[in-house]
Amino acid sequence: MLKQVEGSISTAEAIGLCRPEVICAYPITPQTHIVEGLGRMVRTGEVKNCEFINVESEFGALSACIGSSAAGARTYTATSSQGLLFMAEAVYNASGMGLPIVMTLGTRAIGAPINIWNDHSDAMSMRDAGWLQMFAETNQESVDLHIQAFRLAEAVSMPIMVCVDGFILTHAVERVDVPTQAEVDAFLPPYDPVQVVDPKEPISIGAMVGPDAFTEVKYLQNYKLDLALKLIPELAREFKKKFDRDSGGLLRTYRTEDADMVVVAMGSVNGTIKDVIDEMRADGFSIGLVTLVSYRPFPAEELRKALSGCKQTVVVDRSFAIGMGGQLAADVDHALRNVDRAPQALSVIAGLGGRPVSRASLRGIFRKAKTEPWEGMHFLDLNQKIVATEVEHMSSKRRSGPIAENLLRRVSVAPVAE
Amino acid sequence: MLQIRIHGRGGQGVVTAAEMLSVAAFLEGKHAQAFPSFGSERTGAPVVSFCRIDDKEIRLREPIMEPDVLIIQDPTLFKVIDVFQGIKRDGYLLVNSNKTLAELGLAQVAAKLPTGHTRVVAASEIALKHIGRPLPNAVLLGAFAALSGAVRLVSVAAAIREAFSGKIAEANVAAATEAFEAVSAASVAA
């Protein structure tokens, strides 16, 4: 049904339609309305045959999910930011144990300094944890990805994180088509686990594995994500057939044919970039976009295909590895390794900690990429003046302590000092 | 695309206003997008919300920096922040106050906008009368419908009934209707 609804609520409704059996999440640090919505739906009976567990922490939340999934229940949780870090140990554990838990990550920054706003730092912090990670561009795609996520996770018996931009999508009210129960049932059969902890057939799960088999276990974990790489496009095709919507898949291209410059990005920023591309194309600027949906597994081959023929790539990262660079940029570089006449690779770090990513700034940086390409990271809309002042001060005096507070001191005393 | 920016204070229903407006547009078959200025605002703090209305899919996710319409739910904000930032030359201005624009010191700003594009509505007073609480958000949406013609009053009323229920919904609808009629009458008079 087509409705005008908050992203968190439409996502919660989609999860409810997936008939989860156990939902366990910690409601803060920080959270969206998804879990609150689901809690209400379980209480009112809108979501039937489901246990909703309130827990004391994110670590407890995912741990309870591990228990319920190991016991064969379709299991769901949600978190973001600090919460994901607090459950980090269990994040790795869930994938190591091959448990098909579905998690919504309302992506947000990680402190310090404390910041509750959107970027992709949290998702990136767990990019090597063995989970599948898919990024929604719109709230419609969030709905659609969650429905696909349960199928996908259960097919390869691996957990999946559906990354939905915190605030920008989760708190936006927009038009979403929420499918009917019958439609979802036709796409998503009940969970039929192969191996569960059950007194009827007692097995031991989670034993210690030594050097003799650890490599093989990890190899096979990776193999499962390779399987997912094949399955994701198949599921997206089946989804399109049943729901008549292009949602999910490994990646999508937008006006990349004959484009000299191709932008690569994940999540909601793609919408703004598309508007910028239309404007720039109208001005005769040859530019296109690759929207990466599946970040883990990383679709290197498809990306190579999508980028073949362009002269430049500009990767717009919503986070970066400090001391290294944009994570997506590094992965795109990796995909282009050993490619003949690989495009020139440029990296933009944008929208950290909720800084708006505006059309004007994107337009400017794409133009600059053509005329004055740079090495390393370009921080979009960086306040050069404040940074330069602090850098200069650091060069004259050893600085210690929290950067944010040092910066504040500089900012506040700057006029006097100058 | 019509872009509306709403300024108010925490507790005045600033976010709900944008959401209701987007629902009203949706009910008319339009695409709409509403979102708050993201933060951890408490009651009384300045709050901003945004609403975009278009005939085609809205992909843009940046905050509204150049609004076509400004709705100011709290006139004390003029002293605190530059609410007029980026307003378009042919934009609309709607202010909740029982004073005139001149008394509010807004004569100069208003003069830059086309005639008939600025309006002061005593939304808090109207709300007090109908709802019993000075909640100006729904009232101003009624005024907005009259001033801009972007959405119909019937759609605004339907959106209010989606957001609230029972007596509160009807009181808000009555308040919005009064504001709609007041602004319409003034426009005719002008």
Place this chain on the structure above:
Amino acid sequence: MNDATKEMEPTQKLKFYQKGTFTVGNRLVSEADRTVQASIDRSNAITCGHRGCQGCGEALGARYVVDAAMRATNNNLIVVNATGCLEVFTTPYPETSWQVAWVHSLFGNAAAVGTGVAAAMRVKGRSEVRILAQGGDGGSTDIGFGCLSGMFERNDDVLYVCYDNEGYMNTGVQRSSATPPAARTATTDAVGDEPGNVFGTGKSVPKIAMAHGIPYVAIASVADLHDLERKVTKAMGFHGARYIHVQVPCPLGWGSASHDTIRLARLAVESGVFPIFEAEYGVITGSRKIRNRVPVVEYLKLQKRYAHLFKNGDAPRLERLQKLADRNIAEFNLLAHEGNV
């Protein structure tokens, strides 16, 4: 308010006041009164071949706990294990000692995983399946404490058993919040002004468990395995969160002879160092009376972790340890006064 004055219900109707031993052979009691372990029908949930140390108190305790829980639930049991000695020595991949549905996730989350398994069973209509979560003192009183308290507070239908060997023995004997005062560990060395673990630290998780108002809390010891089995069976008679704290001597960590495991457990009880009591819904319902009181030094001198107290004749600290035991005896009314039995 509390009934520590009451003697806990006896597990055996016989009264053998033999000096020197409290071990009543199963052959002396009627079949109905015999332990689960004495039965040929025992489930052998932890079967032979595991890598536990000689004289391991935890292996013994866990064996009695799990088998008793199996019997109480008609084998409809799922065990959740925290990381630790018990987990490591029972599952040397690709082998397992567990003849029960068993799952291990992490060090600090056994209680929460138990919550999840219980939820899954409930949603699947498998009300006959019961959950036992277990871990060592580190996994329960330290790193897993948040999850444990959460499970208690929600009154989830999980029996949690803590096997308390008073330190992180699996990783080289480090201090935990269950390590007693003066005990030497790798992180509380017997050097400096206050050798061994610092006095005035640590916590009583059984008392904290009681403060959650959960249906059943008990302290037990491998010195009285009949009582341990009874408590597990009793715990399985309740629904909701339950907690049993079992003292399990560790020859490696305590520096004791492996043949002294049961002896040490008994001395801990008989000296008042380790008070045995049980509680329902936050109220103590009884305590196990000391039959043959011994001075604390009798318990301490068998363990190398306290050797520093004797080497230099540390009378003040020995005195303090005795006082702590005396306080337990008073608090839980551990002496069988006339008219109280």
